[in-house]
Amino acid sequence: MISLGANENPLGMPESARRAADAALGAAGRYPDGNGLALKNALATHLDIPAAWLTLGSGSSELLDLAAQVCVEPGQAVVYSQYGFIVYRQATAHAHARGVMVPARDFGHDLDAMLAAVDANTRLVFVANPNNPTGTFIAAADLQAFIERVPANVTVLLDEAYTEYLSPAQSYDSMAWVRRFPNLIVTRTFSKAYGLAGMRVGYAVAQPRLTTLLNARRPRFNVTAPGLAAAQAALGDDAWLAQTYAINTGGRAQLESGLAAMGLRCLQSSGNFVLAHLGDAHAAHARLLARGIEVSLLDNYGLAEWLRISVGLPEQNAQVLDILREGLPA
Numbered sequence: 001m002i003s004l005g006a007n008e009n010p011l012g013m014p015e016s017a018r019r020a021a022d023a024a025l026g027a028a029g030r031y032p033d034g035n036g037l038a039l040k041n042a043l044a045t046h047l048d049i050p051a052a053w054l055t056l057g058s059g060s061s062e063l064l065d066l067a068a069q070v071c072v073e074p075g076q077a078v079v080y081s082q083y084g085f086i087v088y089r090q091a092t093a094h095a096h097a098r099g100v101m102v103p104a105r106d107f108g109h110d111l112d113a114m115l116a117a118v119d120a121n122t123r124l125v126f127v128a129n130p131n132n133p134t135g136t137f138i139a140a141a142d143l144q145a146f147i148e149r150v151p152a153n154v155t156v157l158l159d160e161a162y163t164e165y166l167s168p169a170q171s172y173d174s175m176a177w178v179r180r181f182p183n184l185i186v187t188r189t190f191s192k193a194y195g196l197a198g199m200r201v202g203y204a205v206a207q208p209r210l211t212t213l214l215n216a217r218r219p220r221f222n223v224t225a226p227g228l229a230a231a232q233a234a235l236g237d238d239a240w241l242a243q244t245y246a247i248n249t250g251g252r253a254q255l256e257s258g259l260a261a262m263g264l265r266c267l268q269s270s271g272n273f274v275l276a277h278l279g280d281a282h283a284a285h286a287r288l289l290a291r292g293i294e295v296s297l298l299d300n301y302g303l304a305e306w307l308r309i310s311v312g313l314p315e316q317n318a319q320v321l322d323i324l325r326e327g328l329p330a
């Protein structure tokens with residue numbers, strides 16, 4: 001089975017991380033470092049922020065959940081976008097909070113409408129940049145203007161799970177925003193570009209007030225020793241990241257142009273996946289599955305006519321396009 005359904009890295013995991021995880025397994029009879037200090041120190045250097053501003057998570061999903069737990073009381077409100085990553089809804093439900101879903105604009109976040117939706121009861125706003133499953137991107141200036149206008153008693157969680165895939169022209173310095181805004185949490189993950197989805201390591205960056213709350217709520221040993229070691233090795237593996245970026249940029253263009261050539265609509269994506277309008281997405285999904293390729297249906301987002309296809313290796317992308325083409329009316 002070729003998995004193009006979960007936005008994983010088609011290259012697998014970096015060899016550097018595999019070696020580090022193997023070595024850590026030798027000591028896995030003991031508890032991991034519950035503070036994850038070595039990884040935090042490496043991240044602090046990498047991001048140029050204090051290690052004390054970091055919270056490690058069992059994937060960034062756990063941090064999204066924890067953010068809702070610590071920022072929102074039952075009955076208070078959480079704002080997110082219509083096609084925002086589904087975990088925002090789940091985290092809101094886990095916190096017994098009230099979700100306020102703001103209609104999308106061109107499939108992306110409508111930041112003006114999201115701001116207008118913030119009221120006295122709101123305590124948290126989720127924003128993904130780029131977003132999954134739409135791949136939509138918010139320019140840095142717009143995002144900064146939004147964060148500036150959100151009231152100080154409302155936390156903004158900026159989810160940057162796919163930030164490593166942004167082009168140099170899109171890239172921005174969200175760490176400068178963390179230094180400036182005490183109500184901002186930025187989350188990132190080792191699951192995507194770093195190729196460690198199965199290791200479950202993510203991190204949140206925020207000033208001490210929010211970091212203290214997140215760390216206090218976090219399970220003490222939420223990241224395993226092999227996970228910590230693998231993440232630290234991957235973080236230092238610049239060649240891996242460069243190769244990942246190149247494979248993704250080429251593969252995404254291959255999928256986008258192949259879909260366009262078939263007359264299929266596809267949103268411009270800034271992530272490692274594309275959102276394609278198939279019409280009968282269930283039939284296309286079944287056709288791909290029968291040939292051993294898994295992609296993602298999006299009924300749970302209200303996007304029943306669309307498929308999310310993760311960018312694979314060039315030959316995998318070509319296979320997807322061939323199978324979709326065969327299914328089109330002659």
Ligand SMILES: Cc1ncc(COP(=O)(O)O)c(C=O)c1O
Nearest residue numbers: 059060061085132161189191202
């Ligand atoms: C936008 C976004 N945020 C966060 C995550 C969570 O990933 P993980 O828990 O593996 O870090 C994902 C995973 O698909 C995602 O798409």
